[in-house]
Amino acid sequence: MKSTWRSFIQGVEKLSRFGAILGECVLILLLLLVFHEVVVRYIFNKPTLYSVEISEYLLIFLAFIAAGSVLQEDKHVRMQSFTNLMPKRMQRVLACIISSIVLMFCSILVWQGIKSALMAYRGGYHSSSLLNTPMWLPYLIIPVGSLILALQLIVQINSHIAKLIGDAEK
Amino acid sequence: MDSVSITFIVIGGFLILLFLGMPIFGALGSSSIIGILLVQGTRGLGAVPGVIYDRLAVFPLVAVPLFILMGEIIFHSGVGASIFTATNRWLNKLPGSMGMASVAACAIFSALCGVSVAGAATIGSFAIPEMINRNYNKSLATGCVAASGGLALLIPPSVALILYGVVGDESVGRLFIAGILPGIVLAGMMMGYIFLIGVFQPEAAPKNTDEVTWKMRFQSLIEIWPALVLIVLVLGSIYKGIATPTEAAAVGCVGAFIIAFLKKELNWKTFRFILRSTVSTSTMIMLIFASALLFGYVLTRLQVPQELASFVTSLNMPNWAILICIFTLLYIMGMFMDVVSVILISTPIFLPIVLDMGYSSLWFGIVMAIACEIGTETPPVGLNLFVIKGVSPPSVSLMDVIRGSIPFAIVETLGLIIFIAFPDLVLWLPNLLQ
Amino acid sequence: ESHAKDKPIEIVFSTYMPTSYGYLVQPLQEFMAQVEKETAGKVKFKFFHSGQLYKGKEEFAALERGEIDMAAPNDLYLTGIVPETGISNLPFMWTTPRSMQKSLDAGLWSLGIKEKFAKHNVVVLGAAAGGPYQIYAKGFQVTGPDGIKGKKWGVSGSTASKAIELMGGSPTTMSSGELYLALQRGTIDGCTRPLITGLGRKLYEVVDNISVTNMAYFTCVLAINKEKWDSLPKDVQEIMLKAGKQRDRRQLEILEAFMTDAIKKYMDKGVKVHTAASKELAEFKKKMIPVQKWWLTKVKDGQKYIDFIAAHH
Ligand code: NA
Ligand code: NA
Numbered sequence: 001m002k003s004t005w006r007s008f009i010q011g012v013e014k015l016s017r018f019g020a021i022l023g024e025c026v027l028i029l030l031l032l033l034v035f036h037e038v039v040v041r042y043i044f045n046k047p048t049l050y051s052v053e054i055s056e057y058l059l060i061f062l063a064f065i066a067a068g069s070v071l072q073e074d075k076h077v078r079m080q081s082f083t084n085l086m087p088k089r090m091q092r093v094l095a096c097i098i099s100s101i102v103l104m105f106c107s108i109l110v111w112q113g114i115k116s117a118l119m120a121y122r123g124g125y126h127s128s129s130l131l132n133t134p135m136w137l138p139y140l141i142i143p144v145g146s147l148i149l150a151l152q153l154i155v156q157i158n159s160h161i162a163k164l165i166g167d168a169e170k
Numbered sequence: 171m172d173s174v175s176i177t178f179i180v181i182g183g184f185l186i187l188l189f190l191g192m193p194i195f196g197a198l199g200s201s202s203i204i205g206i207l208l209v210q211g212t213r214g215l216g217a218v219p220g221v222i223y224d225r226l227a228v229f230p231l232v233a234v235p236l237f238i239l240m241g242e243i244i245f246h247s248g249v250g251a252s253i254f255t256a257t258n259r260w261l262n263k264l265p266g267s268m269g270m271a272s273v274a275a276c277a278i279f280s281a282l283c284g285v286s287v288a289g290a291a292t293i294g295s296f297a298i299p300e301m302i303n304r305n306y307n308k309s310l311a312t313g314c315v316a317a318s319g320g321l322a323l324l325i326p327p328s329v330a331l332i333l334y335g336v337v338g339d340e341s342v343g344r345l346f347i348a349g350i351l352p353g354i355v356l357a358g359m360m361m362g363y364i365f366l367i368g369v370f371q372p373e374a375a376p377k378n379t380d381e382v383t384w385k386m387r388f389q390s391l392i393e394i395w396p397a398l399v400l401i402v403l404v405l406g407s408i409y410k411g412i413a414t415p416t417e418a419a420a421v422g423c424v425g426a427f428i429i430a431f432l433k434k435e436l437n438w439k440t441f442r443f444i445l446r447s448t449v450s451t452s453t454m455i456m457l458i459f460a461s462a463l464l465f466g467y468v469l470t471r472l473q474v475p476q477e478l479a480s481f482v483t484s485l486n487m488p489n490w491a492i493l494i495c496i497f498t499l500l501y502i503m504g505m506f507m508d509v510v511s512v513i514l515i516s517t518p519i520f521l522p523i524v525l526d527m528g529y530s531s532l533w534f535g536i537v538m539a540i541a542c543e544i545g546t547e548t549p550p551v552g553l554n555l556f557v558i559k560g561v562s563p564p565s566v567s568l569m570d571v572i573r574g575s576i577p578f579a580i581v582e583t584l585g586l587i588i589f590i591a592f593p594d595l596v597l598w599l600p601n602l603l604q
Numbered sequence: 605e606s607h608a609k610d611k612p613i614e615i616v617f618s619t620y621m622p623t624s625y626g627y628l629v630q631p632l633q634e635f636m637a638q639v640e641k642e643t644a645g646k647v648k649f650k651f652f653h654s655g656q657l658y659k660g661k662e663e664f665a666a667l668e669r670g671e672i673d674m675a676a677p678n679d680l681y682l683t684g685i686v687p688e689t690g691i692s693n694l695p696f697m698w699t700t701p702r703s704m705q706k707s708l709d710a711g712l713w714s715l716g717i718k719e720k721f722a723k724h725n726v727v728v729l730g731a732a733a734g735g736p737y738q739i740y741a742k743g744f745q746v747t748g749p750d751g752i753k754g755k756k757w758g759v760s761g762s763t764a765s766k767a768i769e770l771m772g773g774s775p776t777t778m779s780s781g782e783l784y785l786a787l788q789r790g791t792i793d794g795c796t797r798p799l800i801t802g803l804g805r806k807l808y809e810v811v812d813n814i815s816v817t818n819m820a821y822f823t824c825v826l827a828i829n830k831e832k833w834d835s836l837p838k839d840v841q842e843i844m845l846k847a848g849k850q851r852d853r854r855q856l857e858i859l860e861a862f863m864t865d866a867i868k869k870y871m872d873k874g875v876k877v878h879t880a881a882s883k884e885l886a887e888f889k890k891k892m893i894p895v896q897k898w899w900l901t902k903v904k905d906g907q908k909y910i911d912f913i914a915a916h917h
Contacts, residue, residue, distance in 0.1 A: 023453065024445040027235060034232060034420035038413045041791070047756055047776035049765055056227040062235055062449070063226060063456035070453045076193035077454060077508050081550040083191035094190060101187070102196035108203055113219040119668065123724055126684035129777060130762045135684070138227065142219045216669035224662035229779065343785040411789025414782060470656045471616075518656075 009158070012151045016068035019148050023066035030058045050131050057138045064145025068152035089167060096160045099153050106150035113143030171208055173472045180205040180468055194511050195454075198461035205468035221467045222460040229416060230336050231459075234284075235452035236419030237327045240400075241283030242444045242451075243426035247435045249397050250292035253278050256390035262382045266368025266375040268304060269314045270361040272297040276318035277357040278394075280325035281401045282426075284332075284419075285451070286509070286546050290319025290554045295561040307374035308566050310367065313547075313574020316558040317582065318360055320543035323509060325353035327404060327419065330509050330542060333459060334535045337466075337517045341532075342415040343408055347600045348536050355595075356540070356585045363581050396429040409603070455510050462514035475519045482523050489527050493590055496520050497541055504545020508553055512542050532600065533593045540586045547575040612648040613836065615828075618672040620655035620663055625800055627735065627858040628824060629653060632676055635826070635851040642843045647836075649674075668725045673832040678734060679823040680761045686720045687902055691909045692734075692821045693763035694899055695892040696885065701863075703917045704733040704821050705856045710916035715908055727833045729848035730826035732855040735798035735863070736818035737764070740807055742787055742794060745876065746815040748884050749891040758783050758795035764820065767895050768796070780805055787811055796820075799866040808873040816867065817880045817888060826851055 037051035070076055083091055117139040119125075125135035180201050187197035199218075206214045244250070257278070258271035272293060279289045294315040301311035323330040326346035335342035368375040404422040407413040413421050430436040469475065482492055500520075503512045517538070524534045546554040549572050559568045589596055617636065621628050636649040658666050660681045667675045679689035691697070691712070698704040708731045718728045739746045746752060752771035758778035759765050768775035778786060780801050786792045787810040794811065796819065802808060826848050833841070867877050880888070900906045 020446065020449060023449040024442075027239065027445060027449055027452075030232065031236060031239065031420055031423050034236065034417050035424050038407075038417045038421060041756065041774075041776065042412050045754070045756065045774060047774050049775060049777055052229050052777050055232045056229055059232050059235070059456075060223065060227050062452060063460060064453075066449050066453045067457060070450045070457075071193075073450060075450050075454055076195060077458065077511075078191050078193045079188055079506060079550075080191050082189050098187070098190055098192045098196075101200050102192060105196055105199040105203060108215060108218055109199075112215050116216060116219050116223075116665065116669070119665070123668070123685065125665070128681055128684035128761055130765050132684065132762070139219070139223065142222060210671070214671050217666065217671045220662055220666050220669065220671060221658070224659050224666075227661070228659075230782075339781060341781065341785050343789075409789065411786070411791045414786060414791060467657060470652065473650075 005158075009155050012068075012148075012155050013072065015148055016072050016152050019145070020066045020069035023062055023069075026058050026061050026065070030055060030062065033058070049129065053127060053129055053131055053133065057133070057141075060138055061141050061145075064141055065148070067145050068148035071149060071152045071156065089164070092160055092164050092167070096157055096164070099157045099160065103150055103153040103157070106146045106153060109146035110143045110150060113139065113146060117143065173209075176205060176208045177469070177472045177474055179208065180465075180472070184465070188506070194507065195457040195461040198458070198465040198511075198515075202461065202464040202468045205472065209468070209471055217467060218464060221464050225336075225463040226456065226460050228336060230332060230342050231456075233327070233332050233342065233416040233419040234329050234455060235448060236416075236423055237284030237329055237332070238451050238455075239444070239448040240327070240404075240419060240422040240426050241285060241288040241322075242448050243423065243430050243436075244279075244282045244397075244400070245288050245292050246440050246444055247396070247426065247430035247433055249282070249394070249429070249433075250275075250279060251296050252390070252393040253397055254293055254296045256387075256394045258378075259382045259387045259390045262378050262380065264365060264368070265372065265377060266364040266366075267378045268297070268301050268306065269310060269364040269368070269375055272301070272311075272315050273318040273357055273360045273364065276315060277321050277325060277353065278397060278401075280318075280322040280353065281327075281405075282397060282422075283322055284327045284329040286320045286322040286543070287553055287557050289322040290315055291557050291561050294319065294558050298558070298562050298566075302563060302565070304378070305376050307574075308570045309574030310364070310374050311574070312558050312562055312566055312571040313576070313578050314360065314364060316547045316552075316554045316571055316575045317578030318357060319554050319557070320546045321353050321357060323543045323546070324349045324356070324536070324539050326350065327415075327422070328539065329455065330513055330539050331535060332415075333510060334513050334517060334538065337463075337514060338521050338531050338535060340535055344532055344600045345535050346405075346408065346415055347603055348532055348596055349539065351599045352536055352540065352585070352589055352596060355588075356582055359581050359585050360578055363577065396433065400425050400429065458508075458510050459514060462511060465515060466518045470518065475522055478519060479522045479526060483526065492523065492527065496523070497537075497586070497590070500538065500541040501545065501548075504542055505548050505550065505552075507545075509542040509546060512545060513538065529593060530597065533596045536596045537586060537589050540582065540589065544579050544582050544586070547579055612645055613840070614648050614650060615673045615832070616650045616652070616657075617674040618652045618657040618663065618666070619676045620658060620660045621676070622654040622804070624804055627800070627855055627862045628676070630858055631732070631851045631854040632826075634854055635847045638847040638850065639840075639844055642847070643840055647840055664724075664726075667827060667829055670725070670829045670831060672829070674826075674828045677825050677827060679825060682825075683762060685724065686717060688715075688717045688720065688906070688909065689823060690763055690899060690903065691906070691913070692823045693761055694910075695763070695767050695819050695895055696889045697910075697913055698733075698736075698821065698917055699818060699885075701733040701736060701818075701821070701856060701859050705852065707913045707916050708733065708823070708852070710912075712909065712912055712916070715912060716905070721827065722830065725830045726827050727830050728825060728827055729844060730852045732824045732826070732852040733859065734822040734824045735800050735859055737796045737798055737820045738802075739815040739817060739819070740787075740795050740797065740802060740811045741813040741815070742790070742811045743813075744793075745813045745878055746794070747878060747880070748887050751815075755793040756791070758786055758792045760797075763895065763899065764796055766898055767820070767892060770894055771891055783807060784810055798822075799863060799870075803866060803869060808870055808875050811875065813876045813878065814870055815878045815880055817885065819888065824855065 041047040117136045121136040127133040184201035254275040257274040261267040275293045331345040403425045408418045683690040749771045752773040759775045765775040
């Protein structure tokens with residue numbers, strides 16, 4: 001049981017890091033795509049029809065895919081001036097509750113995001129451009145990124161609880 | 171449940187979660203979900219991914235990660251030190267020269283980077299130790315950098331202005347042009363304040379005794395060519411129609427990469443580091459953006475902005491009184507929240523009121539950016555304060571930084587009042603360039 | 605249950621169009637007022653305009669899922685979902701909005717489009733002709749397909765892109781919000797948009813020529829979520845259907861008045877307005893034949909729509 005849990009944690013952390021690396025690749029891709037558009041339009045007078053649309057998809061991807069890794073590095077902006085005044089133990093309990101509420105938010109993003117993607121898949125939603133992108137693809141990015149974030153939150157809650165138990169044993 | 175009670179639950183819930191230390195995106199998102207459930211039940215939950223996708227997948231926002239990337243490259247290219255050296259040598263003879271040089275360097279750096287933190291950190295890490303070595307008052311030395319670092323929000327490129335443009339449906343290009351003049355004026359006012367300190371309180375800002383020759387001055391200008399090239403590249407490509415403001419970000423990134431490469435500051439390790447930190451800053455900002463959109467959606471559904479606007483109109487207050495209320499609220503929000511959150515939460519609420527009063531959304535974007543800029547240097551949550559504390563020598567306490575930034579916040583507030591009283595000062599340059 | 609009877613039925617109506625877009629929004633406001641009046645307060649609308657809730661892109665999905673009850677989507681955003689609606693974007697199908705409304709009233713959308721909407725959980729209460737597309741140009745005048753050649757054009761929608769390509773121009777997708785700066789700075793040379801967009805976005809400040817060709821149209825749909833529709837009492841449904849028809853008529857009236865007025869406004873602002881002569885239109889039309897062929901490869905039973913229009917316009 002314990003070893004399954006440990007490998008779950010390791011798996012999630014790997015997944016988060018993988019998300020961040022994907023995010024880096026997408027960032028470079030986005031840069032090249034937008035720069036390419038400037039060059040072909042200004043120099044060759046031949047703007048593309050896909051650059052804007054694909055950039056928008058890449059942007060959504062970039063916004064969500066690394067969410068787990070940002071949590072891992074504890075870089076999400078938050079206000080700590082008040083909680084810092086509380087006793088350590090209370091801070092830990094509070095952190096557990098807070099993370100659980102965020103986890104609920106993420107779960108709704110996953111659940112409803114998958115529902116939207118399914119609706120777009122079944123209903124044959126496509127973008128109204130020449131690219132005619134099937135919309136379930138970009139729709140799916142939000143639930144996938146949120147899922148990684150949710151898993152990372154579970155790991156975080158677990159580590160808070162472990163510390164709380166550790167404190168109690170001391 | 172009636173919509174007034176739901177509104178109180180949503181806003182109250184958000185504030186409680188915020189003060190309990192929940193990440194801002196989570197606090198916005200969770201309170202929005204409570205609102206949706208109370209208004210429409212589970213049937214309304216489709217809006218959670220729906221609204222986020224609707225507002226986030228828009229092309230102008232592509233500029234956000236790209237301008238952050240450009241700032242990161244500049245941050246690692248060693249350009250910051252040479253900018254400070256140049257401004258320092260040129261202002262060398264004046265009272266308070268080194269403080270003024272720090273402000274000027276931050277202003278120039280602001281034209282290279284879209285987020286305030288990078289500017290304050292880069293210039294601060296060279297300028298603050300130097301000023302303290304020269305017996306500058308610790309508060310003055312740190313306060314001036316904390317304050318002028320915020321100019322990055324106002325002087326283009328600016329992530330804050332891009333976000334405002336998207337939420338407020340205003341042209342990002344016009345916002346960029348409109349931010350230039352107020353940025354320069356504010357920098358000038360801050361420098362003026364330091365000059366006066368140098369004249370009347372020379373012990374706080376001792377005069378520089380270094381001998382600087384004209385040759386050294388011009389030499390330092392040659393050192394900063396990459397910065398100037400980049401500024402011209404970004405603003406020039408927008409102005410000349412080579413690129414839209416969004417695309418100009420990509421042009422700037424490519425330029426910055428080339429410069430960093432030529433200066434031999436770019437190896438595989440820094441390259442990876444730059445990418446990594448850009449991705450995490452962008453993710454952080456865009457997640458806040460996404461959940462603030464959701465929060466705005468819920469408030470709109472509850473008709474909070476509409477009701478507020480009609481309430482304000484019904485009070486029959488003069489315009490200046492309404493503006494004082496709005497800016498007081500912005501100040502209070504800025505004390506506790508980061509710039510991105512303040513802009514995203516308050517634009518949908520205040521912009522209709524301001525437009526109703528006959529002001530332009532272009533003007534409001536700029537004065538709002540100034541108010542937010544002041545927020546980055548006010549306690550308890552002031553990102554620039556923490557950053558400056560981080561790059562200062564250990565002898566500097568957070569209180570020193572806070573004490574130092576308050577006079578600058580007052581100077582900037584004076585500037586803000588001028589731009590509120592004379593909107594034409596803000597609109598002059600964008601109208602001129604038409 | 606007696607309590608529920610007293611409480612009015614609330615309908616959340618969302619549109620991305622701003623209220624300044626008179627001929628599109630005013631008929632909607634009249635529709636809501638009429639329904640509220642005729643149902644004697646049994647129905648109450650909550651109206652959100654200017655994309656306060658949803659912008660154009662996601663409006664239809666929100667309607668299908670039921671976060672909003674009603675919307676007036678523009679079919680330009682729907683061609684990826686119900687490709688048949690693209691019939692209105694095909695170049696030079698109608699010479700005037702009145703002619704297009706005739707096809708719609710004769711039942712153009714009953715050939716299968718309404719059925720497809722129903723599969724998406726959406727009931728169509730009305731379909732009205734939207735303002736035709738015109739050609740805006742900076743520094744030159746377009747008097748035939750050759751005027752498009754070699755220039756960069758800001759367009760929206762797949763059909764317009766195809767049409768510009770066929771005439772030798774370079775289309776680039778651009779949202780209306782980006783047009784002003786792009787035209788001002790010369791990022792693009794011109795664009796195709798209805799007259800109302802140019803007024804709303806102040807394009808008269810940055811272009812000096814407009815060619816009135818009525819080259820393509822869009823349809824402004826009045827639509828309601830099907831579950832919401834089914835939950836309404838029969839009498840309310842009938843009142844809404846009637847008011848929906850009235851909306852279509854009103855939109856045409858206001859649109860026609862608007863177009864005359866708009867052309868005058870552009871001239872006052874110093875824009876040269878060129879109204880295409882029938883010879884020029886014939887030339888354009890000839891060039892556009894492949895667009896129809898291309899469209900028919902995407903919409904297999906598209907020919908019946910084209911034939912229907914030929915019979916009723
Ligand atoms: Na900046
Ligand atoms: Na603050």
